[in-house]
Amino acid sequence: MAKRSSYNSNGKLDKEPEKVKISKESLKETLLLFTYLKPYKTKFFLSLIFIALSAFSTMIFPLLLGKMIDAAAPGVKVNLPQSQMSGGFGGFDLKTVQWSLNTIILLLFLQLTVQMVFSFMRIYLLTEVGERSLADMRKDLYGKLISQPMSFFSEQRVGELSSRISNDLSQIQDAISFTLAEFLRGIFTLVIGLSFIFWISTELALVMLSVVPMVAIVAVVFGMRIRKMARKAQDQLADSGNIVQETFSGISVVKAFTAESNEMKRYTKSIFSVVDTAIGNARYRGAFVSFMIFSVFGAISFVMWYGAKMIQTSELSTGELTMFVIFSAFVGGTFAGFADMFSNLQKTLGATQRVRELLRTEGEPVILDDRIIKPAHIIKGEVEFKDVKFSYPSRKDIQVLKGINLKVKEGEQIALVGPSGAGKSTIASLLLKFYDQESGSILFDGIPSHDFQLTELRSQMAFVPQDVILFGGSIKENIAYGNQEASDEQIEEAARKANAQEFISKFPEGFETIVGERGVKLSGGQRQRIAIARAILKNPAILILDEATSSLDSESEQLVQEALERLMKGRTSFVIAHRLSTVRNANQIVVIDKGIVQETGTHEALIQSESGLYKRLVEMQFDWK
Numbered sequence: 284m285a286k287r288s289s290y291n292s293n294g295k296l297d298k299e300p301e302k303v304k305i306s307k308e309s310l311k312e313t314l315l316l317f318t319y320l321k322p323y324k325t326k327f328f329l330s331l332i333f334i335a336l337s338a339f340s341t342m343i344f345p346l347l348l349g350k351m352i353d354a355a356a357p358g359v360k361v362n363l364p365q366s367q368m369s370g371g372f373g374g375f376d377l378k379t380v381q382w383s384l385n386t387i388i389l390l391l392f393l394q395l396t397v398q399m400v401f402s403f404m405r406i407y408l409l410t411e412v413g414e415r416s417l418a419d420m421r422k423d424l425y426g427k428l429i430s431q432p433m434s435f436f437s438e439q440r441v442g443e444l445s446s447r448i449s450n451d452l453s454q455i456q457d458a459i460s461f462t463l464a465e466f467l468r469g470i471f472t473l474v475i476g477l478s479f480i481f482w483i484s485t486e487l488a489l490v491m492l493s494v495v496p497m498v499a500i501v502a503v504v505f506g507m508r509i510r511k512m513a514r515k516a517q518d519q520l521a522d523s524g525n526i527v528q529e530t531f532s533g534i535s536v537v538k539a540f541t542a543e544s545n546e547m548k549r550y551t552k553s554i555f556s557v558v559d560t561a562i563g564n565a566r567y568r569g570a571f572v573s574f575m576i577f578s579v580f581g582a583i584s585f586v587m588w589y590g591a592k593m594i595q596t597s598e599l600s601t602g603e604l605t606m607f608v609i610f611s612a613f614v615g616g617t618f619a620g621f622a623d624m625f626s627n628l629q630k631t632l633g634a635t636q637r638v639r640e641l642l643r644t645e646g647e648p649v650i651l652d653d654r655i656i657k658p659a660h661i662i663k664g665e666v667e668f669k670d671v672k673f674s675y676p677s678r679k680d681i682q683v684l685k686g687i688n689l690k691v692k693e694g695e696q697i698a699l700v701g702p703s704g705a706g707k708s709t710i711a712s713l714l715l716k717f718y719d720q721e722s723g724s725i726l727f728d729g730i731p732s733h734d735f736q737l738t739e740l741r742s743q744m745a746f747v748p749q750d751v752i753l754f755g756g757s758i759k760e761n762i763a764y765g766n767q768e769a770s771d772e773q774i775e776e777a778a779r780k781a782n783a784q785e786f787i788s789k790f791p792e793g794f795e796t797i798v799g800e801r802g803v804k805l806s807g808g809q810r811q812r813i814a815i816a817r818a819i820l821k822n823p824a825i826l827i828l829d830e831a832t833s834s835l836d837s838e839s840e841q842l843v844q845e846a847l848e849r850l851m852k853g854r855t856s857f858v859i860a861h862r863l864s865t866v867r868n869a870n871q872i873v874v875i876d877k878g879i880v881q882e883t884g885t886h887e888a889l890i891q892s893e894s895g896l897y898k899r900l901v902e903m904q905f906d907w908k
């Protein structure tokens with residue numbers, strides 16, 4: 284079950300759904316997904332009926348064509364032996380009945396009209412069922428994903444995850460609204476077609492079946508082998524594409540080291556390996572095609588020859604041979620199509636496996652609907668860490684926090700400083716309950732954090748990170764992100780307090796200006812102030828600022844700093860800061876290094892300690908500036 288990934292011409296990772304062995308378990312998994320069809324089961328079964336009807340109706344066509352030929356040259360066939368399957372009821376025998384040419388053309392058009400209705404209904408109904416059930420599945424899957432704990436997201440590459448999900452779901456959708464229909468139609472066609480063939484002439488049917496399946500099996504086996512080989516050539520081509528991409532994205536290195544000829548050699552070598560593989564494949568493909576031409580047409584000739592001989596001995600009419608050949612073509616074509624379907628089924632099983640896995644996981648207990656919960660306990664803002672130890676779930680062996688102790692009183696400012704990698708952001712993550720601590724406890728107003736509901740706790744905190752991401756939508760919507768009920772006045776008030784009013788009013792659309800991926804690009808400082816307005820509107824008891832001003836130029840830093848001072852007033856604030864000048868006034872400065880608290884105190888106290896880490900950090904920044 285090797286994972287296959289290759290690069291497409293843009294050099295992007297292209298993942299095709301993995302194939303999975305067809306087993307009892309994997310089939311069972313897949314069938315479980317059919318619960319999504321339940322709400323639409325009437326339509327689903329109707330569409331299955333239409334598939335059967337349309338397959339049956341299609342098969343009437345060759346029958347009528349044959350009759351037409353016989354109508355043109357009647358009486359060729361004499362002394363018809365009593366046929367095996369002739370539906371001779373009520374004096375009507377489909378086999379011997381003679382219609383006039385005009386009756387037949389009428390019947391043909393009748394058949395085509397009915398066929399039109401059946402085909403339309405089958406496509407329409409099945410697509411509707413497929414789309415609707417897929418939408419339900421997408422919604423559930425998105426809900427599962429968005430409520431996964433943070434550890435889930437740090438273990439997987441999010442881009443890969445979302446693209447895989449969409450690929451997997453497309454595969455499933457394909458299976459429901461296309462492959463399934465094709466499969467059923469194939470089965471019906473096979474059964475009906477074979478019945479007709481035997482009905483026309485058992486003898487000729489047996490002759491045909493002694494040659495055609497052999498050819499079909501060889502074709503399928505050959506075909507699979509050729510596809511595998513073609514894939515190898517594709518992979519090699521992708522490798523050479525990589526060389527091109529690599530050299531041009533690092534062109535300055537190539538030129539500086541005069542490595543053009545080396546790269547040329549590398550590229551040529553890779554290109555020629557593609558040529559070798561392709562030529563090797565051509566031998567195979569050529570053999571395949573010529574074999575197929577020989578055997579397919581050989582088989583047709585053989586069956587026709589046998590049939591023609593039967594016409595000579597009046598065992599068969601011309602029209603019947605025509606029917607027979609067309610039916611055989613239908614059956615043969617269907618049979619060949621099954622190979623594709625089989626590989627498609629394997630891919631679908633792989634896709635459903637991953638989707639099922641995700642649907643089965645337990646997310647965090649977050650609220651996914653419009654419910655608003657009133658916190659059972661309104662947090663005042665006292666926070667305490669008691670001997671908190673933690674390592675990330677993805678790197679269990681490295682303990683990031685090795686027993687953190689700290690206490691902050693209601694409404695106080697606590698600054699976390701220390702070298703990068705010390706564990707400051709990790710402390711913020713634990714506060715927000717992105718992760719659970721390994722041991723020790725975190726207390727809010729003296730109550731252990733695990734006594735709170737997750738949403739209850741998070742709804743009383745606000746977080747301003749270093750890099751603020753705005754979502755697609757208006758500035759207004761982005762400010763109201765933490766408080767959907769806010770009025771326009773409240774939003775504007777928050778923007779004013781966040782020093783954001785001025786730049787927002789400069790946009791022609793003001794608060795309605797669209798930001799995010801497809802909207803106006805805001806500067807780091809502007810985004811920061813929107814995030815602050817967001818936090819002001821949320822009016823949290825506890826505020827967490829993680830390097831909120833670190834990446835700003837000094838002018839916007841001042842505006843942001845001012846807004847932050849306003850925001851922090853009267854709330855417990857955790858300020859993680861890189862520039863120590865911004866935390867001078869904190870009630871308490873906690874110096875963290877290597878996962879433990881090294882020093883605690885006010886700026887004045889800490890700066891006194893000659894050998895202290897804080898003093899060293901301050902001096903380093905001073906030198907550096």
Ligand SMILES: Nc1ncnc2c1ncn2[C@@H]1O[C@H](COP(=O)(O)OP(=O)(O)O)[C@@H](O)[C@H]1O
Nearest residue numbers: 437675677678683702703704705706707708709
């Ligand atoms: N999601 C994560 N998974 C595994 N290790 C992490 C993760 N985030 C941070 N770390 C590691 O934890 C340590 C502390 O990181 P962090 O708390 O971000 O430091 P700081 O914010 O003080 O610079 C670092 O060694 C970092 O490599």
Ligand SMILES: [Mg+2]
Nearest residue numbers: 707708709829
């Ligand atoms: Mg950090």
